[in-house]
Amino acid sequence: MKVLLDTNVVLDLLLDRAPFAEPAVKIFSMIEKSEMEAALCATTVTTIDYLLSRSLPHSSVHKALMRLLELFEIAPVNRSVLEEALACGMKDYEDAVLAFSANLVGASAVVTRNTRDFRDSPVKAVDPLEFISSLN
Numbered sequence: 001m002k003v004l005l006d007t008n009v010v011l012d013l014l015l016d017r018a019p020f021a022e023p024a025v026k027i028f029s030m031i032e033k034s035e036m037e038a039a040l041c042a043t044t045v046t047t048i049d050y051l052l053s054r055s056l057p058h059s060s061v062h063k064a065l066m067r068l069l070e071l072f073e074i075a076p077v078n079r080s081v082l083e084e085a086l087a088c089g090m091k092d093y094e095d096a097v098l099a100f101s102a103n104l105v106g107a108s109a110v111v112t113r114n115t116r117d118f119r120d121s122p123v124k125a126v127d128p129l130e131f132i133s134s135l136n
Helices: 007-014 021-032 042-053 058-071 079-087 093-104 128-135
Strands: 002-005 037-041 073-075 109-111 124-126
Touching: 002 007, 002 093, 007 021, 007 042, 021 058, 021 128, 037 042, 037 093, 042 058, 042 073, 042 093, 073 093, 079 093, 093 109, 109 128, 124 128
Parallel strands: 002 037, 002 109, 037 073, 109 124
Antiparallel strands: none
């Protein structure tokens, strides 16, 4: 099974955002142990860089990004992804891009805290806690 993590789940871990960090830590642990395949949308990496750079030293941000690149497949954003995201009817374009990027790499789910924004997604969305429960 391959999942794509939404930006909010990655930031929950990196910024230790309670109470959301705990499920994110569990998911990352499974990824680190190669218990599942996981991807990040290319736009997630640049968004994380932008947000972390506002509060952390460059060296810390660089280290975090390098670790993400080691752990995750990077789902590309190409013209097709952008066009499909525009045409799909999802209200949040950024989430639509993420969903079609997930579809491109064959992800079976997008793990996100805002599942309601993925109603018209080509890939099902699942909350981090529900995702962890489904594995047991």
